[in-house]
Amino acid sequence: MPTTRLALPNGNRLLGALPGGEFRRLQPQLKEVNLTFGEIVYEPGATIRYVYFPSNSIVSLLSATDQKATLEVGMIGNEGMTGVSVIMGVNQSRPRALVQGTGTALRMESAALRRESVRLEYFHQLLLRYAHSLMTQMSLGLACNRFHKLEDRLARWLLMTQDRIGSDEFRMTQEFMSNMLAVRRERVNKVAGNLQKRNLIKYTRGHVTILNRPGLENGACYCYGAMKQESDAGLRNGKQ
Amino acid sequence: MPTTRLALPNGNRLLGALPGGEFRRLQPQLKEVNLTFGEIVYEPGATIRYVYFPSNSIVSLLSATDQKATLEVGMIGNEGMTGVSVIMGVNQSRPRALVQGTGTALRMESAALRRESVRLEYFHQLLLRYAHSLMTQMSLGLACNRFHKLEDRLARWLLMTQDRIGSDEFRMTQEFMSNMLAVRRERVNKVAGNLQKRNLIKYTRGHVTILNRPGLENGACYCYGAMKQESDAGLRNGKQ
DNA sequence: GCAGCTGTGTGCGATGGCGCACTGATGGCC
């Protein structure tokens, strides 16, 4: 039964990690907007006009090859922001950014982001650490993709989604998952069916519920833990 | 904006892209060292004491899973530097960094790098753009790994190696390539044999020669072009 | 009620990568 609901702060954790002064400085430039499932935030090659700090929405970064052969290379939720390349001096998006989970986000103009990231030292460092965590998650994903079983990867992906959306049920079809994991839908059907048989999840017609999170964590490859650690590490103070 | 560029024959192109003033400022802190095949530059989790700007050496970044199941997630040669995470505020290496091609590199202390990247604006931006290009290459690699044929990927990998090592022959075994591409050596044997039959390369006992570079480029997946463009883009002035 | 769309469940033959177990060839070292 869908029992646990994650008690997540109703906001973006990256912004939440800022010292009060820096956050207040940014606040006037942040506007709350809705991101709806299926919306494309950035098209490959397009100029990044806004960056988004998701609250309970999720944005997926997709490899920018063909339309049909897609693969998720990054997942962005309340722990991060879209358009990190802006702070690295690159104003065009390489990947396609697609809204995977409907919800809200705080929007900021890229130009304002560049301006403020120069001015606000902690903010700047925080964003760079986040960029690093995204990069590390990509390299983990590279290996995970190659070495681990699909069922474990799906479990990992579901957990990551739950972490970011902050709810144990969300809209999700097998078709969509097959695009994220870059496999055929039939295979998703099979492994998702297994997860359901094991009473870890249940799903019907475009709707997934996490039933047993610890069990799912147990079934997921260790990449889940590694990626989670990475994304949490980005939020901490960087003095090492 | 930078007008004067130092002529650095056989040098590191990232440093070469610096305006003269900034480079002269860095020069005393750079020490030329040899990197030899098989040497491990960073072990996963270890503190990054030095960063390296390869001249004609190559360093491979490997996914830090098991020892046996390895996979290259990044390749660093004269277009870049090792230890980019330092400029992002992270002083530990996640991946394993392994010297893939013997040669020289300019070495710098991480602490000095942090200090100077704060002081030298162009340098800072350059390094960030490079970090971005590495990140993009990872995301391209993720998709390439998943969708493209091994023979094409091997061709791409050989071209990337040649670009960085600056020579059409280099030390290289099938075993090593199998570790980079995360496949069995037997498969490398097969596809490398095909490339040899097509007179694109030749090899004997740990030694590869590129015979027909245009032909190889033709056979490689388009990811080669995309990655090359990415790594060159990092070197250019970032004002867009 | 019925049509049409979307999402899920399933089968089957072809293919390709994996694991393993070899052989052969070359070069260095004693």
Next chain:
DNA sequence: GGCCATCAGTGCGCCATCGCACACAGCTGC
């Protein structure tokens, strides 16, 4: 010369994945 380590080449059975085809179930609109 002879031994041994390293590197390359090959065969074979197994299993995962692919590509395609089709059945069915629920929801929506007319």
